[in-house]
Amino acid sequence: MSDKLDRRKKYTRMVLKDSLIQLMNEKTFSSITVKEVCSRADINRSTFYTHFTDVLDLLYSIEAEIIEEMNKSLNAFNFAKEEESIQMTEKLLEYIKERKEIFEALLENNTGTSFEKRVMDIARRCVMNRALTANIDAASYLSTFMVSGAINVIKDWLFNDQKQSPKQMAELISQFTNKGIGSVN
Amino acid sequence: MSDKLDRRKKYTRMVLKDSLIQLMNEKTFSSITVKEVCSRADINRSTFYTHFTDVLDLLYSIEAEIIEEMNKSLNAFNFAKEEESIQMTEKLLEYIKERKEIFEALLENNTGTSFEKRVMDIARRCVMNRALTANIDAASYLSTFMVSGAINVIKDWLFNDQKQSPKQMAELISQFTNKGIGSVN
DNA sequence: GACAGTGTGTTGGATATTCAACAAACAGTT
DNA sequence: AACTGTTTGTTGAATATCCAACACACTGTC
Numbered sequence: 008m009s010d011k012l013d014r015r016k017k018y019t020r021m022v023l024k025d026s027l028i029q030l031m032n033e034k035t036f037s038s039i040t041v042k043e044v045c046s047r048a049d050i051n052r053s054t055f056y057t058h059f060t061d062v063l064d065l066l067y068s069i070e071a072e073i074i075e076e077m078n079k080s081l082n083a084f085n086f087a088k089e090e091e092s093i094q095m096t097e098k099l100l101e102y103i104k105e106r107k108e109i110f111e112a113l114l115e116n117n118t119g120t121s122f123e124k125r126v127m128d129i130a131r132r133c134v135m136n137r138a139l140t141a142n143i144d145a146a147s148y149l150s151t152f153m154v155s156g157a158i159n160v161i162k163d164w165l166f167n168d169q170k171q172s173p174k175q176m177a178e179l180i181s182q183f184t185n186k187g188i189g190s191v192n
Numbered sequence: 193m194s195d196k197l198d199r200r201k202k203y204t205r206m207v208l209k210d211s212l213i214q215l216m217n218e219k220t221f222s223s224i225t226v227k228e229v230c231s232r233a234d235i236n237r238s239t240f241y242t243h244f245t246d247v248l249d250l251l252y253s254i255e256a257e258i259i260e261e262m263n264k265s266l267n268a269f270n271f272a273k274e275e276e277s278i279q280m281t282e283k284l285l286e287y288i289k290e291r292k293e294i295f296e297a298l299l300e301n302n303t304g305t306s307f308e309k310r311v312m313d314i315a316r317r318c319v320m321n322r323a324l325t326a327n328i329d330a331a332s333y334l335s336t337f338m339v340s341g342a343i344n345v346i347k348d349w350l351f352n353d354q355k356q357s358p359k360q361m362a363e364l365i366s367q368f369t370n371k372g373i374g375s376v377n
Numbered sequence: 378g379a380c381a382g383t384g385t386g387t388t389g390g391a392t393a394t395t396c397a398a399c400a401a402a403c404a405g406t407t
Numbered sequence: 408a409a410c411t412g413t414t415t416g417t418t419g420a421a422t423a424t425c426c427a428a429c430a431c432a433c434t435g436t437c
Contacts, residue, residue: 014234015393015424042414049199051395056416200394200423227384236425241386 020058022048024069027062036066205243207233209254212247221251 026048030039039062045052059065211233215224224247230237244250 013393013425014236018234019394040414041416049203051199052415053396053417054394057393061415198395198423204424225384226386237385238387238426239424242423246385 016058019048019050019054020068023050023055023058023065024072027065027069036062201243204235204239205253208235208240208243208250209257212250212254221247 023044026044027039029047030043041055041062042052044062044065045055055065059068208229211229212224214232215228226240226247227237229247229250230240244253
């Protein structure tokens, strides 16, 4: 998209995001203040407000970044050969695992909506984005929704289990679908 | 000193210094360009010139930072108890070791002046600074010059040997002086 | 020698960030 | 209820950085 952002803007947003992710690893989302995020990022508080309205807004922008990243992964996945797909699923799982606390924060901040619904919402938005881009055929469109088939397994692994490595998980999931996370082929 | 620098200035100088140190680990000092330093630091080249005149100037500012750090170490060292001194020497040696490439660059860039002379020059400047601050007695003043007694041992360790750990070196040096790196006590 | 390619300093206007200050909302204390 | 301390948005002027452009010097190549 608008990839021609000023160096300063890029940097400011990056450190603010990093700062929030760090803090989410240390305390609950609702206890994190704007002041705290800024002081850790070493960014003036007034600058924060030129980019984001509040901490939740910042969180959403991180989420948007994740969605973009998942989009790329899913896109690449659908066009990958079968033997590469397990490896790609593994990478996607690693990516999700690293951002576990963000999903937790989104969950915490959306009381009423379940974790599954929330993740599916993100997945749906991925599909929307992908549908808008060209060269998306019906098969790959459908395959994205197949992710939901594995979502409960992933959730369990993410928040309860974690006994398997991302690699092992990727292989496990590939047994349930015919191609990694899910594709109708 | 002027510790009330603008956040932006602090950041800019920091990343430029880091960038140069990184590059010095990869190639010779004289082959490093301003453009290169800036591009790695993700800082506009014109901004570079508002802080430093050229790459050598940047290097000197790193050196100045080191000198300041050595000053602190030496000051603390002179007022430390005997049993703490070896430990402090060890820390100082670790600090020097981490910045080995800077000394090399300074050496490379001062053909004609030997390594020993160069280090002694730095040491002298430390002493000058310390002499300007209050509460420096003759003993601690003198002790700084005692560093030179161990300088050849350190040099050998730094550029040839490196078989001993900083801890072992600190103990070794303490055998040659009566208190760590050197103090008349 | 003409030429293309690259790094150097420098400039001016556009843009982003800082800083200090403010009023307002809120939580906890006495 | 008054008080203290903290966070929140917001403002305006000061400051720093960015960016694009420029002339210049240097290097290697045809």
